[in-house]
Amino acid sequence: MSLAAQTHGFLSPTGVEIAFLLVGLVTFGAALVSVTTRQLVHAALWLVVALGGLAVEYLLLTAEFIAWVQVLIYVGSVVVLLLFGLMLTKAPIGRSPDADSGNRWAALTVAVAAAAALVWVVVDAFRATWIDLDGAAAGSTKVTGASLFQNWVLPFEALSVLLLAALVGAIVLSRKAKATAAASSAVADAPGGRAAKEEVR
Amino acid sequence: MHLAYPAVLSALLFCTGLYGVLARRNAILVLMSVELMLNAVNLDLVAFDVWLSKAAVETLHSGQALTLFTIAIAAAEIGIGLAIVLAVYRNRGTSDIDRLRDSAEGPDDDPGPGDAAPAAQDTEKAEATT
Incomplete structure (x- = not known):
């Protein structure tokens, strides 16, 4: 060099x-x-x-x-x-004036x-x-x-397992909120309720 | 090409992301800044891999392999992060990380100005959804 x-x-x-x-x-x-x-x-x-x-x-x-x-x-x-x-x-x-925190x-x-x-x-x-x-x-x-x-085959395969885990995790995080939304209709009053249903759908 | 060009650009991008993580209030903007930091590291990995693949006798191309892994992990991270942010938004009605102070320690008795009313609404909402 x-x-x-x-x-x-x-x-x-x-x-x-x-x-x-x-x-x-x-x-x-x-x-x-x-x-x-x-x-x-x-x-x-x-x-x-x-x-x-x-x-x-x-x-x-x-x-x-x-x-x-x-x-x-x-x-x-x-x-x-x-x-x-x-x-x-x-x-x-x-x-939005409050995009930055204090x-x-x-x-x-x-x-x-x-x-x-x-x-x-x-x-x-x-x-x-x-x-x-x-x-x-x-x-x-x-x-x-x-x-x-x-x-790098072994890390590659481990990465696919990680992606699967992330996929399942994202679905679980979304479905749990849907279960509570179905349980109580009060969530529809919350500002995010409708968006939540659309997102789950 | 001089190695300092990609290295300096990577350092500057990383610090830009650092500023965004520390200064932003919206959780999604914080996630964007995290993506910037990850990309800065990716640029460094690629630059050093290209340098070492010509300078070293034998190379595993570890920099580019690690870059691909970082990109995949960043995609997983952004998916999980957005799912968490959306769950928080559904429960609390906000995605401002300044207002999520439930687990904060310290002087609980004197919340900052303007924090009292939204906090009361948030707890009410949280109780209504459970």
Whole structure:
């Protein structure tokens, strides 16, 4: 790596680096807007931009399979789940003045301190380290599949058991509320009662 | 590519998610911030895996395998988390985590301003549903 470091320079970034920097700025800005905006649905939509930008970063790092998995699972399903959650909890459309809690300044202090420490440590540690992006892609589907099914089969199967457990757990959490809703009709008066039934259905 | 670019971006995204987790009031927005933090870790894993797959002699591609596992676990986490948030919303009529103070210790006698009336409504609702 030291030999590779001699041939690179900070002042002559490659095209991949410039693209990575620009997409990274967009991603970071979208993430910032997503955690600071007062409109709850806009936060979810800015999260789409951040996650999509991360998928582009994976592509720039030649990890194709991870990029498409990111698009499929995060942009495709997780954000849709979050939007459904926002709708089912009757999140206010438009500005909600109490989106941030009272300890936002303490949170800002902690986050800025953590960011400063992390960036300093990371830059200091990997100052002379370069990723070699030439040659075959490091994360093509063939390579990823081969390593996943040669070396990581047991965690893979354990993960499927975990997903099954999560599925059963989510169903149990939803059905229990439906049983109480059927037992007492008073839950229909609660603000979430109708949404609960629709969600269970 | 310099390794500092993805590492710094990952650190910044992680701290953005950290701010969101600490500062947001709605439980679903907290879940979104948790997703941001998980994605920051994913970016770090992928970047270091791409670096090590070229620098090391033999590699297990552990970074990308762990990224896939993290994505799957994050999907499970968001499903369970949303189920819990919806259950709480059905029972309590709110998803603001500031108001869920039933298990809080400390000075119970002086709740904050504005907390008394919603808390009374919430306990009433909880009793009505049980």
